[in-house]
Amino acid sequence: MMRWMVWLMMALMALSGTSAQAQEAPAHQAQAVKVTTLSTMLTDYVGLGEWGYSALVEVDGRRILFDTGGSPDVVLKNAQALKIDLSTVEDVVISHFHDDHTSGLITLRKALMAKNPNALSHLYVGEGIFAPRYTRDGKGDSENSFPAFAKAYLETGGHIQQLSGPDEIATGVWLTGPVPRSHAETNWNPGLFVKAGSDLVPDTLREDLSLVIATPQGVVIVTGCGHAGIMNIADDAKAITGDARLHAVIGGIHLFGKPDAVLIETAARLKGLSYLFAAHCTGIEATFRLRELLGLDRRTAVVAAVGSSFTLGKGIDAGHIAGWVG
Numbered sequence: 001m002m003r004w005m006v007w008l009m010m011a012l013m014a015l016s017g018t019s020a021q022a023q024e025a026p027a028h029q030a031q032a033v034k035v036t037t038l039s040t041m042l043t044d045y046v047g048l049g050e051w052g053y054s055a056l057v058e059v060d061g062r063r064i065l066f067d068t069g070g071s072p073d074v075v076l077k078n079a080q081a082l083k084i085d086l087s088t089v090e091d092v093v094i095s096h097f098h099d100d101h102t103s104g105l106i107t108l109r110k111a112l113m114a115k116n117p118n119a120l121s122h123l124y125v126g127e128g129i130f131a132p133r134y135t136r137d138g139k140g141d142s143e144n145s146f147p148a149f150a151k152a153y154l155e156t157g158g159h160i161q162q163l164s165g166p167d168e169i170a171t172g173v174w175l176t177g178p179v180p181r182s183h184a185e186t187n188w189n190p191g192l193f194v195k196a197g198s199d200l201v202p203d204t205l206r207e208d209l210s211l212v213i214a215t216p217q218g219v220v221i222v223t224g225c226g227h228a229g230i231m232n233i234a235d236d237a238k239a240i241t242g243d244a245r246l247h248a249v250i251g252g253i254h255l256f257g258k259p260d261a262v263l264i265e266t267a268a269r270l271k272g273l274s275y276l277f278a279a280h281c282t283g284i285e286a287t288f289r290l291r292e293l294l295g296l297d298r299r300t301a302v303v304a305a306v307g308s309s310f311t312l313g314k315g316i317d318a319g320h321i322a323g324w325v326g
Ligand SMILES: [Zn+2]
Pocket: 096, 098, 225, 227
């Protein structure tokens, strides 16, 4: 072999070695991740189903409650039925103002603080969650029940942190804050309005935030209703973590009423996704269509039930009703 070719090969090896080292040493990645469904419509042997969402997120020993369900007591009862102790969970996230995500907050805080005063003592929300929401004429009272929940929560001694942008709340664990909306998704039920000066404009749920985890396998997203649009959320999650590999989408992505064209576009944007753990307002038909379009199967694209879980490195434990394969 000619000497210049050896030099070239050595130079290429050195270059590839350098870039491999850079890829191997991302500063902020979570290693152990488990997400357990505590509220959604479908349930397994134990637990109550409801229109709502809540999940316990466990990352490298840190425990976070993401949303609190649609009834005052369902998440509390489901956790008890599943023998999950929530009293050591100090952080709680409310994804947006809708009461199918907020209604368990006060019941849970009061019940759990009897055992640990710091239980659910720190609440994260996105900027915009306090905005009054009106029906079309703008004359009635605000339809937003969150300010009342927040007042009752503060009276228990809880602390509320409003996010205007991404925040890393634990190593590799991010909350997006309000999500940039470059795709024109409208993944919410229209009908409410917010004030912009003296005008009323449609409520786009600006506060809608998701939880994003950077992992060695790629990005894991946990979202409540996905009102910001899962395409926008996925883009934001990639930008925040600097990782373009989507690993799992977990929670509600509000596609239940969408036509096929939207599902096709969504699947194209989520290309390469390894797990779809779809709960709540994703919709059963939409989940099965996305499974097909993404090339996933009954083990990797699942309708979540109360008690079902996702574990990084293991995949989805669907429980009996939603896809157990013997
Ligand atoms: Zn919602």
